[in-house]
Amino acid sequence: xxxxxxxxxxxxxxxxxxxxxxxxxxxxxxxxxxxxxxxxxxxxxxxxxxxxxxxxxxxxxxxxxxxxxxxxxxxxxxxxxxxxxxxxxxxxxxxxxxxxxxxxxxxxxxxxxxxxxxxxxxxxxxxxxxxxxxxxxxxxxxxxxxxxxxxxxxxxxxxxxxxxxxxxxxxxxxxxxxxxxxxxxxxxxxxxxxxxxxxxxxxxxxxxxxxxxxxxxxxxxxxxxxxxxxxxxxxxxxxxxxxxxxxxxxxxxxxxxxxxxxxxxxxxxxxxxxxxxxxxxxxxxxxxxxxxxxxxxxxxxxxxxxxxxxxxxxxxxxxxxxxxxxxxxxxxxxxxxxxxxxxxxxxxxxxxxxxxxxxxxxxxxxxxxxxxxxxxxxxxxxxxxxxxxxxxxxxxxxxxxxxxxxxxxxxxxxxxxxxxxxxxxxxxxxxxxxxxxxxxxxxxxxxxxxxxxxxxxxxxxxxxxxxxxxxxxxxxxxxxxxxxxxxx
Amino acid sequence: xxxxxxxxxxxxxxxxxxxxxxxxxxxxxxxxxxxxxxxxxxxxxxxxxxxxxxxxxxxxxxxxxxxxxxxxxxxxxxxxxxxxxxxxxxxxxxxxxxxxxxxxxxxxxxxxxxxxxxxxxxxxxxxxxxxxxxxxxxxxxxxxxxxxxxxxxxxxxxxxxxxxxxxxxxxxxxxxxxxxxxxxxxxxxxxxxxxxxxxxxxxxxxxxxxxxxxxxxxxxxxxxxxxxxxxxxxxxxxxxxxxxxxxxxxxxxxxxxxxxxxxxxxxxxxxxxxxxxxxxxxxxxxxxxxxxxxxxxxxxxxxxxxxxxxxxxxxxxxxxxxxxxxxxxxxxxxxxxxxxxxxxxxxxxxxxxxxxxxxxxxxxxxxxxxxxxxxxxxxxxxxxxxxxxxxxxxxxxxxxxxxxxxxxxxxxxxxxxxxxxxxxxxxxxxxxxxxxxxxxxxxxxxxxxxxxxxxxxxxxxxxxxxxxxxxxxxxxxx
Numbered sequence: 001x002x003x004x005x006x007x008x009x010x011x012x013x014x015x016x017x018x019x020x021x022x023x024x025x026x027x028x029x030x031x032x033x034x035x036x037x038x039x040x041x042x043x044x045x046x047x048x049x050x051x052x053x054x055x056x057x058x059x060x061x062x063x064x065x066x067x068x069x070x071x072x073x074x075x076x077x078x079x080x081x082x083x084x085x086x087x088x089x090x091x092x093x094x095x096x097x098x099x100x101x102x103x104x105x106x107x108x109x110x111x112x113x114x115x116x117x118x119x120x121x122x123x124x125x126x127x128x129x130x131x132x133x134x135x136x137x138x139x140x141x142x143x144x145x146x147x148x149x150x151x152x153x154x155x156x157x158x159x160x161x162x163x164x165x166x167x168x169x170x171x172x173x174x175x176x177x178x179x180x181x182x183x184x185x186x187x188x189x190x191x192x193x194x195x196x197x198x199x200x201x202x203x204x205x206x207x208x209x210x211x212x213x214x215x216x217x218x219x220x221x222x223x224x225x226x227x228x229x230x231x232x233x234x235x236x237x238x239x240x241x242x243x244x245x246x247x248x249x250x251x252x253x254x255x256x257x258x259x260x261x262x263x264x265x266x267x268x269x270x271x272x273x274x275x276x277x278x279x280x281x282x283x284x285x286x287x288x289x290x291x292x293x294x295x296x297x298x299x300x301x302x303x304x305x306x307x308x309x310x311x312x313x314x315x316x317x318x319x320x321x322x323x324x325x326x327x328x329x330x331x332x333x334x335x336x337x338x339x340x341x342x343x344x345x346x347x348x349x350x351x352x353x354x355x356x357x358x359x360x361x362x363x364x365x366x367x368x369x370x371x372x373x374x375x376x377x378x379x380x381x382x383x384x385x386x387x388x389x390x391x392x393x394x395x396x397x398x399x400x401x402x403x404x405x406x407x408x409x410x411x412x413x414x415x416x417x418x419x420x421x422x423x424x425x426x427x428x429x430x431x432x433x434x435x436x437x438x439x440x441x442x443x444x445x446x447x448x449x450x451x452x453x454x455x456x457x458x459x460x461x462x463x464x465x466x467x468x469x470x471x472x473x474x475x476x477x478x479x480x481x482x483x484x485x486x487x488x
Numbered sequence: 489x490x491x492x493x494x495x496x497x498x499x500x501x502x503x504x505x506x507x508x509x510x511x512x513x514x515x516x517x518x519x520x521x522x523x524x525x526x527x528x529x530x531x532x533x534x535x536x537x538x539x540x541x542x543x544x545x546x547x548x549x550x551x552x553x554x555x556x557x558x559x560x561x562x563x564x565x566x567x568x569x570x571x572x573x574x575x576x577x578x579x580x581x582x583x584x585x586x587x588x589x590x591x592x593x594x595x596x597x598x599x600x601x602x603x604x605x606x607x608x609x610x611x612x613x614x615x616x617x618x619x620x621x622x623x624x625x626x627x628x629x630x631x632x633x634x635x636x637x638x639x640x641x642x643x644x645x646x647x648x649x650x651x652x653x654x655x656x657x658x659x660x661x662x663x664x665x666x667x668x669x670x671x672x673x674x675x676x677x678x679x680x681x682x683x684x685x686x687x688x689x690x691x692x693x694x695x696x697x698x699x700x701x702x703x704x705x706x707x708x709x710x711x712x713x714x715x716x717x718x719x720x721x722x723x724x725x726x727x728x729x730x731x732x733x734x735x736x737x738x739x740x741x742x743x744x745x746x747x748x749x750x751x752x753x754x755x756x757x758x759x760x761x762x763x764x765x766x767x768x769x770x771x772x773x774x775x776x777x778x779x780x781x782x783x784x785x786x787x788x789x790x791x792x793x794x795x796x797x798x799x800x801x802x803x804x805x806x807x808x809x810x811x812x813x814x815x816x817x818x819x820x821x822x823x824x825x826x827x828x829x830x831x832x833x834x835x836x837x838x839x840x841x842x843x844x845x846x847x848x849x850x851x852x853x854x855x856x857x858x859x860x861x862x863x864x865x866x867x868x869x870x871x872x873x874x875x876x877x878x879x880x881x882x883x884x885x886x887x888x889x890x891x892x893x894x895x896x897x898x899x900x901x902x903x904x905x906x907x908x909x910x911x912x913x914x915x916x917x918x919x920x921x922x923x924x925x926x927x928x929x930x931x932x933x934x935x936x937x938x939x940x941x942x943x944x945x946x947x948x949x950x951x952x953x954x955x956x957x958x959x960x961x962x963x964x965x966x
Contacts, residue, residue, distance in 0.1 A: 084535045097534065104528060106535060203535040210765035239539050239767055317765055320567050323578020324532040328631070344571055367569070367760035376762060 006030055008483070010169045010223040014071045017064065024057040024064070024074030024118060031076045031120050035167050038486050042143045044152070044161035046081045046091055048121035056118040063116055072230055073116025078171040080159050081122035082129055083109050083214070084203040092205045093137035094127045096325045096332045096351030106203025107235045108172060108214050115230040123158030123171055127353045128322065129179055129207040131155050132425040133415065136355040141412055144187060145484040146450050150409040153183030153425075159217045160187035165486055170218045170227050174204060176211045177310050178404075178429025181441035184217055185404035185453020188443040190470065190480060191217040192224045195461045196436035197242030199228075200235030206321040208314035209240075211433040220480055221442065221470035225249035228463065244461050252464045253471040258292035260469065261397040265300045268402030268428060277403050280445025280452045285401065287476050288469065298393045298400065302385045306431035309386065311423060312366045312379035313434070318356075319363030325351060358419065387435040394459050399469055403428050404441040404453030432457050440466040443479035451479070492727070493692040494720045495700075496649040496685060500662060502641045502672045503616070503680040504547045510615050510639035511538030511581065511767075518678045522621070526633035530618075532576030537766050540565075544639040545770055547671040548588050548613050549780045551641060554669050554787055555608055557592030559777050565613070565764045570757045573631050574618035582614035582642075584761045588770060589641075594665070595789060596657050606658050607646040614640050635679075641671070647686065647697065652716035656709050659683060661789075664811045668788050682707050687719045689727065698723070699733040703747050705740050715740040719747055791816055799829035808837050814851050818858050825862030828869065835865060839882050855886045864892035877901050877949060905952040907959065910943065913951070914959045917942045928964055936960065 006027065007013050016022055032050055039045050053076065060074035084090045084102035091097045105113070113119070124142040126134050134142040134157025142157040144150035145165040152161040156173030160183030163171050173180040175193035184191025192215045199214040206212060216227040229250065234243040264285070269278065285295055327333035327347025334346035352360070366375035393400060406427055415422040432439040437457055444454035454473075458466040474480050509516055512529035528536045552559045566584035589611035596604045618633035643662065649655045663681055666672040673680050688700035703719055706712045723733050737756075738747040786794075791810035795801045801809070809819045815836070823832040840861070844851060864881055867873050873881060873896055884895045896902055904910060917939055918925055928935045939960045944951055 090534065092534070100534065102533065102535065104533075104536075201535075202537055205534040206766075208765075237539060238537050240537075240765075316762060320569050320579050320760070320762070323569060323571065324534070324576060326571060326573075326578060328573050329531055329576060330533065340573065364760065367762055369758050369760075372760075372762070 008166050008169060009219050010072070010075055010226050011220070013075050013169055014226070017074050018069070024060040024076075025054060027074065028053050028057040028076050028118055028120060031168055035121065035162075037488060038165055038167060039162075041148055041487065042145060042161050042165055043140055044124055044142050044158040044165065044167065045078065045121045046093060046124050046137075046139050046158065047089060049088055049119065052088070053118055053120045056113070060116045060118060070115055071226055072112070074118060075116075075170070076118045076120045076168055077112065077227075078121050078123045078159060078162055078168045079109060079119055080125050080156050080172050080174060082125060082174055082205045083122075083172060084205070085109055085119070085122065088122070090122070090205065091138070092128050093125045093139055094351065094353065094356070095138045096348075097205075098138065098332065100331055102203070104203060107200035107237065108231050109203065111230055111233070112172075112227075117170075117230070120168060123156070123162055125158055126155035126179075127356050128205065128318070129155040129174055129176055129212075130318070130355050130359050132178070132182055132422050133410070133412075134158065134183070135412065135416055136353055138353060143412070144409045145486060146188060146409065149411055150450065151186065151412050153186035153405070153409060155179040155183075156191075156217060157183045160184055160189055160191065163187070163189045163217050163219060164484060166483060170216060170223060172214060172231070173217045174207075174212055174214050175429075175433065175439075176207050176213075176314060177433050178426040180215045180217055181404050181429050181439055181453065181455060182425060184441040185443075185451065185455075186409035188446075188451030188479070188482060188484070189217060189219055190221055190224055190440070190442045190474075191215065192228060192440045192463065192466070193432065193438060194228065194232065194463055195242070195438045196433070197240055198232050198244070198438070198461065198463065200233070200238040200241045202235055202237040202241075206317075208317040209321060210317060211310075211314055213433070221440070221467050221474055222250070222253055224440070224470070225253055225467045228467075242461070247464065249464055249467050252468050255468050256292060257288065257469060257472050260293040260399065260465075262288060262293050262295045263298035263393055263397035263400045264295055265298055265303070265393075265400060265402055267300050267303055272406075273403060274407065276447045277406065277408075277452055280447070281401075281403055281454055284444040284454050284473065284477075287473060288401075291472055291476065293469075295401075296397065298397060300386075300389050300393060300400075300431070302382065302389045303431040305382045306386055306434055307423060307427055309379040309382040310426070310430035310434055311362065312375050313383065315359045315363030316366045316376050316379075317363065319360045319367065322352075322356065322360055327351070355419070383434045386431050390431075390435045390437060390457070398459070398465055400457040402455050402457075404455040405429075408447050408450035408452060428455060436460060438463045438466055440470055442470045442473060443482070444477075445479055446482070451482075491692060492689045492720075492724045494650055494652075494716075495647045495688050495690060495697055496651075496655050496716060497645045497647040498649065498655055498658060499645075499684045499686070500643045500659065501616075501682040501684075502551070502643060502662075502666050504544050504639040504641055504671055505673055506541055506543045506547070506639050508541060509637035510541050510544045510613065512637055514637065516638050518675075520634055522630065522632035523634060526618070526636060530576065530633055530637045532578075538581060538764075540767060540770070541639065544613060545588070545772070546780065547639075548611065548641050549772065549777065550669055550784060551611060551643075551666065551671050552589035552592060553777070553781050553784050554665060555589075555592030555594055555611075557589045557608065557611070559772055560586060560588050560590060561772055562586065563588040563612075563770045563772075565767045565770075566761045567764045569760045572617070573629065574620050574633070574636070576618065576633060576636055580615060580617060581764055581767070583612035586769075587612035588772075594658065594661055596654065596661055598654070598657075604654070606648045609644045609646050611641050611643045614642055616640050647688075652713045652720070655685060655716055656713045659709060659712060664788055668811065668813050669785065670813065676707055679707065683712055685712065685716055685719075687716055687723070688733065689720055689723045698727075699735050701733065701735070701747075702737045703740050704737060704750065711740060711742050714745060715747055718745070722747070785813055788816075799823065799833065801829075801833050805833050805837055808841075809833060812851060818851070818854070821858040822862055822865070825858060826865035826869070828865065831865055831868070835861065839879060843882075843886050856882070860885055860891050867892050867896060871903055871905060871952060872896060873901055874903050874949070874953060877903065901950065903952050904947055904950045905955055907955055910947070910951050910955050911959055913943050913946050914939070914956070914963050917946070918963055925964065936964070939964065
């Protein structure tokens with residue numbers, strides 16, 4: 001079977017495997033070959049794990065022969081290298097963890113393994129998920145398959161790039177301030193940040209614990225639903241995971257949008273939104289209206305404070321979360337430390353990159369005596385106001401819709417000199433994390449050959465509505481089917 | 489009136505008696521191979537998360553109720569950030585702005601008999617750190633993380649204590665209480681009950697507190713008393729020679745019996761406390777508090793007062809019998825079963841404690857149940873055995889499973905109360921010892937004891953001593 005014959009989506013592959021058109025081993029071999037051929041230009045993988053992938057594929061094929069296959073059994077995928085994988089390095093794209101092998105699997109990893117999915121590798125990302133462009137990786141920047149001079153977005157850039165390039169049909173991501181949605185938008189794929197607490201954080205290297213949330217990245221909303229089914233659920237090892245009733249996100253995908261109320265925040269569509277980005281969004285809104293949705297203007301006045309509040313809270317939490325990397329028990333340790341202080345100072349100075357250090361310094365400052373009230377406490381107040389704002393608007397509408405990012409993918413190196421310029425890439429995404437809401441990005445068109453993302457925000461634990469809207473939209477449009485042309 | 493008045497507050501770390509750690513499933517047992525009881529969570533490996541041990545919360549609630557404190561409906565874990573090799577995450581999880589227990593009190597009875605109430609500002613849950621091991625590898629330090637994550641309740645007083653002796657008394661009272669309510673094993677050698685003291689002095693008539701020094705590493709009652717007294721003397725000498733006390737942390741060195749500066753206020757860490765985002769606030773309902781209150785046993789001080797009042801015990805006995813719950817329960821069961829609290833108190837604080845001491849057994853391994861002992865005490869009451877024979881019977885009960893009646897029968901220890909039988913013995917002794925009879929009759933009363941002793945000896949101790957007494961008196965006087 002030639003490679004063009006493999007379906008590109010999880011749902012398509014699932015059907016093909018079920019019909020016996022190909023085996024998991026053949027499929028995995030196909031993926032690995034594509035990675036070998038294409039990834040030198042993209043750098044979307046930090047590591048590829050052939051042996052284990054084939055072993056898992058064979059196990060999946062055996063499971064299928066035994067009549068015990070589920071919808072995801074035998075389907076290859078990649079994990080963002082922030083998820084701990086037992087016996088396989090977990091680097092978080094940092095020199096600090098270049099040698100780290102976890103003795104446990106993240107809950108997400110073990111749940112996907114139980115579903116029979118086959119991990120083929122671990123994807124590139126910004127170091128410790130701190131970045132919007134995947135340029136802070138210790139393993140070098142990842143590239144956008146729509147133009148290798150462009151960034152894929154971050155921090156889950158490797159996952160987005162690998163899915164967009166059709167190297168794997170699905171990859172995991174994490175989203176602290178937009179790290180699933182922004183790269184999904186830049187790479188023209190679909191990405192879901194679930195409600196905070198929907199997916200266990202156990203075994204996911206922490207960046208900002210109150211904001212971090214794992215989610216699926218794939219080509220279609222249908223695939224997001226299928227994979228979220230396997231990823232989500234309460235976990236006794238994560239006290240912040242939510243004990244909500246299990247649901248099948250695939251079941252409501254096809255429901256009509258008649259009567260659905262969509263809010264368009266004035267603040268997201270004001271003069272600051274570039275007309276080039278606004279145009280495809282307006283077209284998308286018309287599609288949804290034709291499907292029976294009613295759109296109305298709403299206001300989220302406090303969201304303009306989201307960026308400063310986010311960068312204080314996320315940095316504060318990261319400054320504490322990253323204290324464990326001290327060279328004592330695991331991770332990078334400097335050569336021949338003179339004393340304890342030297343061990344700490346040099347191990348951390350050598351192990352962390354510039355952006356990580358910047359965030360640790362910002363966070364340490366924001367939590368210091370004399371500054372706590374002015375920064376951290378104030379940011380927490382803003383966080384409550386932002387959440388209240390969303391909850392108020394959700395009394396009137398079912399979904400909030402807007403841009404995922406203010407621009408399309410920018411050039412590699414274009415924003416690295418100006419951190420604040422870089423941080424503003426997250427202007428439409430961070431508020432969603434601060435409020436703990438689910439957010440989903442789907443491709444909605446192109447500007448100058450680069451994908452534009454449409455962001456949908458839902459009520460707490462109402463991923464089903466977001467997935468339904470995204471699926472209905474994708475049944476009417478083909479933006480998600482556009483594939484980048486890659487040189488062989 | 490002394491010129492200087494010491495002002496002391498204590499912070500006591502009470503290790504909670506849970507099977508597993510406060511945020512992980514690893515065991516808290518003491519004395520295991522280094523790092524054999526440290527799991528991924530205790531090691532602070534990337535991606536792992538703390539999960540609260542509900543048992544630790546329940547024990548904190550029990551303590552709060554026992555000191556009449558208010559239990560917070562909502563309390564919050566915070567991170568205390570600092571770098572230290574035995575602190576795996578680079579922060580300690582502790583309660584800071586919103587502790588679980590607020591505003592309790594502990595009442596002390598001072599040697600003068602006066603009562604003094606010590607206010608307890610707060611008690612908060614936290615995890616212990618590991619420990620550095622400096623003597624295992626030459627030129628290197630090792631780290632043992634077995635203790636990391638052990639649940640602690642830090643109990644903080646107001647500065648209500650005014651002498652080292654009072655501080656020790658508070659500590660002892662608290663030590664008794666936490667063991668009594670079963671939240672801590674109280675083992676000070678193993679670090680289950682540790683004290684830091686905040687000490688300052690001020691002119692006796694001054695309303696303003698002096699600058700305080702915090703003394704760390706006080707892990708015995710003796711050290712607390714000595715260290716505080718030293719510190720008081722040091723501060724008074726300093727002030728009287730025109731110097732100033734600086735706010736600092738001092739470490740007590742028991743080998744040299746002195747405190748020395750560990751770090752000054754300037755070097756103090758900025759711990760950058762903030763709420764731990766990995767842990768949801770602890771929310772405790774009124775129902776949970778009511779249930780914990782209902783399950784709380786009568787406390788040592790209340791029991792002691794009741795023993796004085798109801799049973800007529802003296803203070804020393806009452807304290808000995810009320811300070812540990814199993815002892816108090818044993819004593820009360822015995823008193824009820826034998827119907828004589830006085831007798832029960834004598835036996836528990838006498839024979840029972842002596843046997844436990846001799847065999848170095850904890851009370852939990854007592855060999856004679858209260859029911860078996862009550863069987864023996866009943867036989868004393870109905871004069872089946874004398875008190876001294878009963879001690880033999882008790883010894884046999886301690887060594888084996890038989891009850892009192894079986895031992896009395898098997899060994900023929902039944903007391904002889906038949907006056908005819910005893911009379912024969914008395915007559916024999918009198919007739920065989922004419923010299924002593926003469927002495928007695930000449931007014932030498934002391935010889936009386938000789939006759940009683942001889943009769944008892946011939947009866948192999950089984951004669952009822954009272955009957956012997958009566959008969960000897962009547963025979964000699966006729």
